[in-house]
Amino acid sequence: MDFTVTPFADATAVTPAGEGAWTGRIAPDWDILGNANGGYLLAMAGRAAAEACGRPDPVTMTGHFLAPGRPGPVRLTTEIVKEGRRFATVATTIADELGKPLLAALGSFTQLEDRPGPEHVQGGPPELPDRDACLAVQPTEAFPPPFMAQTDLRLHPDDVPFGAEGPSGFLRVRGWFRWRGDQPLDTLSLLVASDAFPPTIFNADLPVAWTPTLELTTHVRHRPDPNEWLRCSFRTRFITAGFLEEDGELWDGRGRLIAQSRQLALLPRS
Amino acid sequence: MDFTVTPFADATAVTPAGEGAWTGRIAPDWDILGNANGGYLLAMAGRAAAEACGRPDPVTMTGHFLAPGRPGPVRLTTEIVKEGRRFATVATTIADELGKPLLAALGSFTQLEDRPGPEHVQGGPPELPDRDACLAVQPTEAFPPPFMAQTDLRLHPDDVPFGAEGPSGFLRVRGWFRWRGDQPLDTLSLLVASDAFPPTIFNADLPVAWTPTLELTTHVRHRPDPNEWLRCSFRTRFITAGFLEEDGELWDGRGRLIAQSRQLALLPRS
Numbered sequence: 001m002d003f004t005v006t007p008f009a010d011a012t013a014v015t016p017a018g019e020g021a022w023t024g025r026i027a028p029d030w031d032i033l034g035n036a037n038g039g040y041l042l043a044m045a046g047r048a049a050a051e052a053c054g055r056p057d058p059v060t061m062t063g064h065f066l067a068p069g070r071p072g073p074v075r076l077t078t079e080i081v082k083e084g085r086r087f088a089t090v091a092t093t094i095a096d097e098l099g100k101p102l103l104a105a106l107g108s109f110t111q112l113e114d115r116p117g118p119e120h121v122q123g124g125p126p127e128l129p130d131r132d133a134c135l136a137v138q139p140t141e142a143f144p145p146p147f148m149a150q151t152d153l154r155l156h157p158d159d160v161p162f163g164a165e166g167p168s169g170f171l172r173v174r175g176w177f178r179w180r181g182d183q184p185l186d187t188l189s190l191l192v193a194s195d196a197f198p199p200t201i202f203n204a205d206l207p208v209a210w211t212p213t214l215e216l217t218t219h220v221r222h223r224p225d226p227n228e229w230l231r232c233s234f235r236t237r238f239i240t241a242g243f244l245e246e247d248g249e250l251w252d253g254r255g256r257l258i259a260q261s262r263q264l265a266l267l268p269r270s
Numbered sequence: 271m272d273f274t275v276t277p278f279a280d281a282t283a284v285t286p287a288g289e290g291a292w293t294g295r296i297a298p299d300w301d302i303l304g305n306a307n308g309g310y311l312l313a314m315a316g317r318a319a320a321e322a323c324g325r326p327d328p329v330t331m332t333g334h335f336l337a338p339g340r341p342g343p344v345r346l347t348t349e350i351v352k353e354g355r356r357f358a359t360v361a362t363t364i365a366d367e368l369g370k371p372l373l374a375a376l377g378s379f380t381q382l383e384d385r386p387g388p389e390h391v392q393g394g395p396p397e398l399p400d401r402d403a404c405l406a407v408q409p410t411e412a413f414p415p416p417f418m419a420q421t422d423l424r425l426h427p428d429d430v431p432f433g434a435e436g437p438s439g440f441l442r443v444r445g446w447f448r449w450r451g452d453q454p455l456d457t458l459s460l461l462v463a464s465d466a467f468p469p470t471i472f473n474a475d476l477p478v479a480w481t482p483t484l485e486l487t488t489h490v491r492h493r494p495d496p497n498e499w500l501r502c503s504f505r506t507r508f509i510t511a512g513f514l515e516e517d518g519e520l521w522d523g524r525g526r527l528i529a530q531s532r533q534l535a536l537l538p539r540s
């Protein structure tokens with residue numbers, strides 16, 4: 001199979017089109033079963049918001065996913081709700097060419113700086129085997145999805161839901177993340193990394209094939225080193241009332257918590 | 271001290287004022303050191319959004335806190351981004367009389383229904399002593415704040431940061447929640463309950479008096495029983511890079527996870 005690799009910066013590029021208006025393009029092969037990855041859409045919205053307010057780093061950004069995104073042109077709107085000394089808060093939407101909304105997002109942006117202060121960290125990066133001993137996920141037309149042509153994921157061998165051993169029974173997925181092709185990691189990339197791994201529920205012994213994400217929130221603590229691998233872990237504790245959450249942590253090789261994420265997904269009606 | 275108790279439904283009431291426009295009023299004694307409680311502002315935004323889209327229950331709602339809210343009139347705007355079969359997504363803002371933005375919010379609303387489906391729950395309600403053996407928090411002009419005139423909080427005796435024994439050293443706070451005056455609990459109330467307890471960082475051995483909330487997201491799984499106490503727990507794992515998260519769980523007496531919350535707060539520069 002041949003898949004198109006579009007560098008992250010290009011795949012999320014937006015062009016000004018008037019006051020608070022932007023155009024963009026959903027790149028091919030950033031999808032999962034034909035739907036653009038949610039973290040990717042959130043990152044495109046994040047890029048428009050960051051450019052609108054002139055601050056590069058999302059500190060906390062939330063997206064509500066409204067409809068599947070197909071490859072092709074999209075229109076974005078940004079509204080700067082507040083510009084403060086340190087943070088700017090921006091509401092962003094992405095719609096398709098016909099005006100159908102795909103994503104609504106709200107984020108606060110800043111210029112992140114490392115500065116001394118109290119530190120109290122319970123826990124640490126997930127323990128991961130060397131990347132050679134992990135599963136390098138390759139894209140397929142179905143699952144793993146075409147989107148895996150963009151990311152270089154290395155899954156913890158205990159957490160591979162589609163391996164010969166089948167689901168682990170533990171609602172967690174751990175692994176390494178970076179872009180393919182030595183593209184640099186930035187804070188917008190973290191919005192994708194938050195949503196790039198196979199869903200934790202694939203490791204459940206439940207007859208569930210697809211859990212659409214309603215909402216994803218990512219908190220960014222640090223700018224990642226541009227060329228480093230992230231150590232990521234995701235877990236789910238509560239499948240109940242037709243919903244499930246998935247909590248993520250993204251760490252770097254220096255043992256810094258780079259970002260935290262939580263998404264709420266829907267369990268299809270049985 | 272006398273404090274004004276304004277029932278939750280009245281304190282969050284909004285009146286239509288044109289297409290997508292509403293008026294409301296920040297009630298007295300819903301504040302902490304003069305600033306209206308963040309969960310209270312989010313609940314007022316939630317009420318406007320729910321009325322705008324005709325669906326009573328926030329499934330996931332995020333607020334970004336932009337400026338302190340003072341008692342008095344406010345103006346709200348609601349924009350329905352999408353109305354689907356099951357969910358409606360609404361962007362809401364609250365501004366003061368001069369137009370200064372206080373809160374930007376984004377939420378998805380539905381009519382929650384209990385329905386059978388797979389359940390997988392790791393963990394459970396916090397273990398709490400009987401309410402008589404907990405600390406009933408009473409409002410003062412400073413701390414505990416006037417806002418405690420509205421809520422009936424009973425803190426786990428091990429987690430009382432302002433008691434004779436001082437901070438516990440554990441970044442957690444557990445306790446019981448309900449409204450005073452037998453006001454019924456609804457799903458909008460949960461937005462307040464997510465943000466009603468003393469901050470976990472008050473139990474740290476850190477010289478920190480105040481950590482403003484940047485953003486709060488609450489996921490609602492069930493409608494609570496209207497007259498029951500919630501069993502709540504909040505904890506913080508990561509104070510780093512000038513930020514901290516606070517994760518909350520709200521459970522009912524039947525052992526159901528009613529809601530989950532996470533907020534990102536700012537550690538003031540040292």
